[in-house]
Amino acid sequence: MEKQMNCHNRKTHKMDHYLEICLLMILIKTSSYGYDLLTNLSDFGFTKDELNAGTLYRVLRRMEEHDLVSSAWEASSQGPDKRIYEITILGKKELNDWIHILKERQERISFLINCYEEVKKQ
Amino acid sequence: MEKQMNCHNRKTHKMDHYLEICLLMILIKTSSYGYDLLTNLSDFGFTKDELNAGTLYRVLRRMEEHDLVSSAWEASSQGPDKRIYEITILGKKELNDWIHILKERQERISFLINCYEEVKKQ
DNA sequence: CCTCGCTATGTGCATAATGCATATAGTATA
DNA sequence: TATACTATATGCATTATGCACATAGCGAGG
Numbered sequence A, B: 001m002e003k004q005m006n007c008h009n010r011k012t013h014k015m016d017h018y019l020e021i022c023l024l025m026i027l028i029k030t031s032s033y034g035y036d037l038l039t040n041l042s043d044f045g046f047t048k049d050e051l052n053a054g055t056l057y058r059v060l061r062r063m064e065e066h067d068l069v070s071s072a073w074e075a076s077s078q079g080p081d082k083r084i085y086e087i088t089i090l091g092k093k094e095l096n097d098w099i100h101i102l103k104e105r106q107e108r109i110s111f112l113i114n115c116y117e118e119v120k121k122q
Numbered sequence C: 001c002c003t004c005g006c007t008a009t010g011t012g013c014a015t016a017a018t019g020c021a022t023a024t025a026g027t028a029t030a
Numbered sequence D: 001t002a003t004a005c006t007a008t009a010t011g012c013a014t015t016a017t018g019c020a021c022a023t024a025g026c027g028a029g030g
Helices: A002-009 A018-029 A034-044 A053-065 A089-121 B002-009 B018-029 B034-044 B053-065 B089-121
Strands: A069-074 A082-087 B069-074 B082-087
Touching (some): A018 A034, A018 A053, A018 A069, A018 A082, A018 A089, A034 A053, A053 A082, A082 A089, A089 B018, A089 B034, A089 B089, B018 B034, B018 B053, B034 B082, B053 B082
Antiparallel strands (some): B069 B082
């Protein structure tokens, strides 16, 4: 019973660095901050329960460590200050590299799906 | 320098449970064993350095724990015995579920790539 | 004034998937 | 008897991610 539940939960949309890639994609268009990015991510298929604020903030910090983004505090008249993230040159290069990986992922997935359709025919 | 190297290495094709899905796909066609599956996986885009035998065997055992496959030893006249894996009913159901996830992954990837092309235009 | 809710960022701990190195062992062949 | 190939497996570390919780500013309403 419990095993079944776990089995079901294990089927996620998880793809290596997917969140990071989405963030780079948003940030290449415009600079933004964590709390705002949380809402923008729904465009990329993130449901509310799929997205965790803690994870998001940690991913952003990791990206900054790797010099993919840079951040600066922005004072706010109403509410707490915001850490604004801006994509770097390296970040743009990184996104470009990821796009190539994504295209290969896409081919692999297509191959799998076609394979499955073939099997189903018989 | 070292950081750069890590950065580059992090860009993998890794997708959650991709190996498991490929194995289910092979095994739904025909039963097989670890060492043989190692070679068959090249069809699914696994390069030699991308595929690790230890990982493969461990994934197979995990799949058996979850009742997605069942195994039986087959004596060999030449070379060591083989553990033959066969897909189960639950395994077939699992593969079917994964296919749905893959289709959603595909849509998400397409969305990202289109997004990127749009940005590039400007 | 004080609490509640929203905005905003962050940490601690655990788990799950995977990689790398290594161990073990049977068989064939040179 | 040494080497190469077949075949399966474990130990340890790393990495990504999830869940729960902590912190703190600010505004509205009682």
